[in-house]
Amino acid sequence: MTEVELQSTPEQQEMPFAVVQGVPFTRLPKDLYIPPDALEVFLAEAFEGPLDLLLYLIKRQNLDILDIPIAEITRQYVEYVDLMKGLRLELAAEYLVMAAMLAEIKSRMLLPRPVEEEDEEDPRAELVRRLQEYERFRQAAEDLNTLPRVDRDTPPVELVVPDRKVVKLPPRVEMKDLIFALRDVIVRAENYAHHHIQMEPLSVRERMSNVLKVVRGDDFIEFSKLFTPDEGRAGVVVTLLAILELLKQSLIEMVQSEIFGQIHVKAAGSRVQQEEA
Secondary structure, three states, X not given: OOHHHHHHOOOOOOOOOEEEOOEEEOOOOOOOOOOOOOOOXXXXXXXXXXXXXXXHHHHHOOOOOOOOOHHHHHHHHHHHHHHHHHOOOOOOHHHHHHHHHHHHHHHHHHOOOOHHHOOOOOOOHHHHHXXXXXXXXXXXXHHHHOOOOEOOOEOOOOOOOOOOOOOOOOOOOOHHHHHHHHHHHHXXXXXXXXXXXXXXXOOHHHHHHHHHHHOOOOOOEEHHHHOOHHHHHHHHHHHHHHHHHHXXXXXXXXXXXXXOOOEEXXXXXXXXXXXXX
């Protein structure tokens, strides 16, 4: 290889391990101090709480959750808590509460029971109930996590539709369509149809004046002749009310010669009194 070829061959330069404000650094500064425990990697099981840790310890030894060896489980649990303290990991208060609960259950299991308290509930019963409930919810969360999820299992599909000018033609209306539409309108109009009843303007006061004009004088007039059948039921009622009002005011007189006989009506008082009335 000639000298010209050696000069034209590219050489790989040293990669900087850091770039600070645009300045690359390929060597560590001499005055840089790195503490011995600045970087520490801890690989272990990730637990979401004290119940999760307790369930892990039970399943790891293939123990029966309904018959927990409380002494051994308490020992292993306390060892894990001590390990977390030694590694200076953030220790939540729930882990310490669970450790105290396990110690209490262990002490109650070791203490002898009086004869009268032999039927007392097992001290582990509440802990077993909480573990079973936590396991059900954890299993449900894992089942939900296995369901397909967008952006994880199924990538979203995006389609770009080009701009197209669509010409929409007006629909063609035929005569039968128009007839059917008119029929629907007529049916809906019949649902709103109603009958207006107008009252006839009949006045009792006016009918009283008409009756007085008919019975003016000293002659009797048959009761039935005061009515006009052509006016219908309303006219008969108004005329009867006018006659009763005139009788109440003593402006007319009504006589009957025999039982179930003809009734006659005449004006009350003299002719002068009738004219005044």
